[in-house]
Amino acid sequence: MLRVENLTKIYPGGTQALKNVSFEVKDGEFLVIIGLSGSGKSTLLRCINRLIEPTEGKITWDERDITAASPKELLKIRRNIGMVFQQFNLVKRSSVMTNVLSGRLGYANPWLSVLGIWLSADRERAIKALERVGIGDKASSRADALSGGQQQRVGIARALMQEPRIVLADEPVASLDPVLSHSILQYLEQLNKDGITVLCSLHFLDLVHRYATRVIALKDGVLVFEGLPQEINRAKFKEIYGEEAQEVRATSFEAPA
Amino acid sequence: MTAVPPQKRSPLIAGLLSTLVPGLGQGFVRRVYRGVAILLATLVVTGMVAWYGHPAWYFAPAGMWLWNIWDAASLAGGQPRTILIPVIFGLAAAYGIGWQVVGVNFAAASLDRALAVARPMIHPDLIERASDKNSMWTPVYVPCPLTGSSPVAQREHEGMVASATPNCGGPTDELTLSVSGMWPDTDTQIWWNTAIGDTNLLGGVNGNSMLVVRTDANGSLTTTIHVPLNILMAQPDKTLTLEHQIFFDQYHYTGGYRISYNGGYAIKGMLETVTMALMATLLGIILAIPISFLAARNLMSGNPITFAIYVIVRTILNIVRSIEAIILAIIFVVITGLGPFAGVLALAFHSVAALAKLYSEVIEGIDPGPIEAIRATGANWVQVVRYGVIPQIIPPFTSFTIYRWDINVRSATVIGMVGGGGIGLYLIQWIQNNQLRAVSAAFIAIAVVVILLDFLSAKVRERLV
Numbered sequence: 082m083l084r085v086e087n088l089t090k091i092y093p094g095g096t097q098a099l100k101n102v103s104f105e106v107k108d109g110e111f112l113v114i115i116g117l118s119g120s121g122k123s124t125l126l127r128c129i130n131r132l133i134e135p136t137e138g139k140i141t142w143d144e145r146d147i148t149a150a151s152p153k154e155l156l157k158i159r160r161n162i163g164m165v166f167q168q169f170n171l172v173k174r175s176s177v178m179t180n181v182l183s184g185r186l187g188y189a190n191p192w193l194s195v196l197g198i199w200l201s202a203d204r205e206r207a208i209k210a211l212e213r214v215g216i217g218d219k220a221s222s223r224a225d226a227l228s229g230g231q232q233q234r235v236g237i238a239r240a241l242m243q244e245p246r247i248v249l250a251d252e253p254v255a256s257l258d259p260v261l262s263h264s265i266l267q268y269l270e271q272l273n274k275d276g277i278t279v280l281c282s283l284h285f286l287d288l289v290h291r292y293a294t295r296v297i298a299l300k301d302g303v304l305v306f307e308g309l310p311q312e313i314n315r316a317k318f319k320e321i322y323g324e325e326a327q328e329v330r331a332t333s334f335e336a337p338a
Numbered sequence: 339m340t341a342v343p344p345q346k347r348s349p350l351i352a353g354l355l356s357t358l359v360p361g362l363g364q365g366f367v368r369r370v371y372r373g374v375a376i377l378l379a380t381l382v383v384t385g386m387v388a389w390y391g392h393p394a395w396y397f398a399p400a401g402m403w404l405w406n407i408w409d410a411a412s413l414a415g416g417q418p419r420t421i422l423i424p425v426i427f428g429l430a431a432a433y434g435i436g437w438q439v440v441g442v443n444f445a446a447a448s449l450d451r452a453l454a455v456a457r458p459m460i461h462p463d464l465i466e467r468a469s470d471k472n473s474m475w476t477p478v479y480v481p482c483p484l485t486g487s488s489p490v491a492q493r494e495h496e497g498m499v500a501s502a503t504p505n506c507g508g509p510t511d512e513l514t515l516s517v518s519g520m521w522p523d524t525d526t527q528i529w530w531n532t533a534i535g536d537t538n539l540l541g542g543v544n545g546n547s548m549l550v551v552r553t554d555a556n557g558s559l560t561t562t563i564h565v566p567l568n569i570l571m572a573q574p575d576k577t578l579t580l581e582h583q584i585f586f587d588q589y590h591y592t593g594g595y596r597i598s599y600n601g602g603y604a605i606k607g608m609l610e611t612v613t614m615a616l617m618a619t620l621l622g623i624i625l626a627i628p629i630s631f632l633a634a635r636n637l638m639s640g641n642p643i644t645f646a647i648y649v650i651v652r653t654i655l656n657i658v659r660s661i662e663a664i665i666l667a668i669i670f671v672v673i674t675g676l677g678p679f680a681g682v683l684a685l686a687f688h689s690v691a692a693l694a695k696l697y698s699e700v701i702e703g704i705d706p707g708p709i710e711a712i713r714a715t716g717a718n719w720v721q722v723v724r725y726g727v728i729p730q731i732i733p734p735f736t737s738f739t740i741y742r743w744d745i746n747v748r749s750a751t752v753i754g755m756v757g758g759g760g761i762g763l764y765l766i767q768w769i770q771n772n773q774l775r776a777v778s779a780a781f782i783a784i785a786v787v788v789i790l791l792d793f794l795s796a797k798v799r800e801r802l803v
Contacts, residue, residue: 156718164715170707171708173705175729184715191721239715
C-alpha cells in the first residue's frame with residue numbers, strides 16, 4: 082500500500098505544482114492519473130520516487146517513509162519502483178542491451194558496473210526482459226535505431242530489470258500513435274496482472290476506461306476526483322479538462338485482445 | 339516600423355529637406371529608420387571617396403543623393419523608390435576603389451614567370467632513381483700566394499688521381515683539370531667547393547649550370563675551367579691563399595627508386611608536423627575538458643557568481659579563439675626559441691579555446707531525460723554519470739577532437755614558417771633558396787597527409803554521430 086498524505090510541491094520559481102494532495106494506492110491496482118498538461122501529474126509521479134523533492138507532505142510505502150528516507154535508503158527504495166517515460170528517456174547512442182542493463186544498476190556491484198562489467202545472470206535477465214516485450218532480437222541495435230513503440234518497450238524492459246513492485250508510467254503513450262498506445266498499455270496491464278502496482282498518467286478517456294482499475298484527477302495541482310473509471314463520463318471529463326475540452330478518441334478500432 | 343500608417347505630406351518640402359541633408363525628407367514623412375540609413379550610407383560612401391581622393395568616384399555619393407531626393411518626394415506621396423539604385427552606386431564605388439587600392443594587375447602575373455616556377459615543380463624532388471656514386475676531388479689554391487710557391491694541386495685516392503694545373507689561380511684564371519682511374523665512359527659532374535663549403539657551378543655562362551664531361555674508355559678526362567669570378571667575395575683578406583676543392587662526381591643507376599635527400603626531409607618534416615598536431619591536441623583536450631564545464635551555460639546559470647564565471651570564461655575563450663595560431667606561434671617562438679615546441683604551444687593554446695567552446699556546447703546539449711531515468715533505477719551518482727552522462731558526451735567529444743586534430747595538422751604546416759618546427763620550417767627555407775623541386779615535394783607530402791587525415795577523420799566522425 083502506497084499512501085500519499087498532504088503532498089505539496091512549490092518550485093523555486095514559486096509555481097505551486099501540487100496542493101495538499103492525498104490518496105492511497107492498494108497493491109495490485111492500475112491507478113490512472115488524468116488532468117491537463119501542467120496539472121501536476123508528472124510532478125506527483127516524480128515525488129513518489131523523489132526524483133523531485135516534495136516541499137511538504139508524506140509518502141509512505143508499506144510503513145516505510147519514502148519522504149524521510151536517507152540517501153542510501155532512497156536508492157534501495159527506488160530500485161523497487163520502475164519508471165516509464167513519455168520520451169522513453171533511453172540513452173540514444175547506447176545499445177538496447179546497455180539501456181536495459183542500466184535498469185539493474187541498483188542491484189549491481191557499483192565498481193563493476195562503472196567499468197561496464199555485468200554478471201551473466203544480469204545479461205540473461207535483460208534478454209528475458211526484452212523477449213517479454215517482444216524485441217529479443219534487438220539487443221545489439223543502437224537505441225535510436227528503433228521505432229518509437231520499440232523504444233518504449235525497451236523502456237518497459239529497463240523497468241522490469243528492477244524487479245519493481247510499483248511502476249510509475251508518466252504519459253507512456255503520449256508520443257505514440259493510437260495502435261501502439263494499446264500495445265504498450267497491454268504490456269503494463271500484463272505487469273499489473275502479475276501483481277505489480279501501476280501508476281500511470283494518461284490523456285485519452287477511452288484508454289482510461291479500458292485499462293484503469295481506479296482513477297484520480299488533478300486540476301492545477303489539486304486532487305479533484307478519485308473513483309472508478311466508469312464514474313468518469315463526458316460531463317466529468319469536461320469538468321476536469323475545462324469547458325473547451327473536446328474528447329479525442331484514441332482509436333476507432335479495438336486493439337487485438 | 340510596419341505599424342506606422344502612410345503619411346501624406348508635401349513632396350516639395352520632403353524633396354527640399356532631403357536635398358539639404360540626405361535622409362531628412364524621409365524622416366519628415368515619418369520613415370526615421372530609412373532616413374537614418376540613407377544618411378549613414380551616404381556619409382560612408384562620401385567618406386570612402388574622400389579618403390581615396392580621386393574626384394571621379396564622387397559620382398557614387400552624388401547618385402545616392404539624387405536618388406534620395408527622388409525617394410523623399412515619392413515617399414511624401416506614399417510611394418517608396420527601390421533601394422537597389424543606391425546599393426548599386428555604393429557597391430560600384432566600394433569595388434571600384436577596392437580594385438585600385440589592392441592594385442589588381444593581371445599583367446604582373448606573367449605567364450613566363452608562372453612557368454618558370456611551375457616547370458621545376460612538375461618534377462618534385464621526392465624520389466630519385468637509385469644510383470651508386472663515385473666521387474673524387476683535388477685541392478686547388480686561390481689566390482696564388484704573394485711570396486713563395488703554392489702547394490701542389492694534386493690528390494691520389496683509391497687508384498684515382500686528380501689534379502689542377504697550374505696549382506693556383508685568381509678569379510677568372512684558366513685551370514686545366516685532369517682526373518684518371520674513374521669509371522670509364524661515364525658522365526662526370528665537375529663542381530667547385532669553396533674553402534667555406536659553398537657550391538659553385540662551373541658550366542654554362544659564368545657558371546650557371548653544372549659542367550658535365552664524359553670520361554674516356556680508360557676512365558680519364560681533361561678539361562679547362564675558369565676560377566669562379568666571385569670566389570673571393572666573402573673573404574675579408576683577399577690575398578690569403580686558401581685550399582678549395584674541385585669535385586668529380588659520377589653516378590650510375592642501379593635500378594629502382596629511392597627517396598631523395600630533400601624528399602627525406604619533406605617526409606621527416608611532415609611526420610614532425612603530424613606529431614606536433616597530436617601533442618597540441620592532447621594538451622588542448624586536457625585543459626579544455628575542465629574549462630568546458632565552466633563555459634557550459636546550463637551548469638553555470640544557477641547563481642550570479644557562477645554565471646559571472648561563465649561570462650568571463652566565455653569571453654576569454656572568444657578572444658583567444660580569434661587570434662590565429664600562427665600569430666600565437668610568433669609570440670611563443672620568442673618565449674621558447676625556434677622549434678616544434680613553440681609550434682605545439684601555439685596550437686595547444688588555440689585548441690584549448692576552440693575545444694572548450696565545442697565541448698561546452700555538447701554539455702549544454704545533454705538530454706536530461708536519460709539521466710532522470712538512470713536515477714530512477716536506484717543508481718548512485720557515479721553510476722548516473724557513467725550510464726547517463728558519459729555515453730551522451732563521449733561520441734561528440736571524440737568527433738570534435740578528431741576534427742580539431744585535423745585542423746591542427748593543417749595549421750602546423752604553416753606554423754613552421756614562423757619558426758615553429760615541422761615541414762613549414764623546411765618549406766620556407768626551400769622557398770627562400772628557390773629550391774622549387776623540394777617545395778613541390780613538400781606540397782605533395784602535405785597534400786597526401788591532409789587528404790588522408792581528412793578522409794579518415796570524416797569516416798570516423800560519421801560513425802560517431
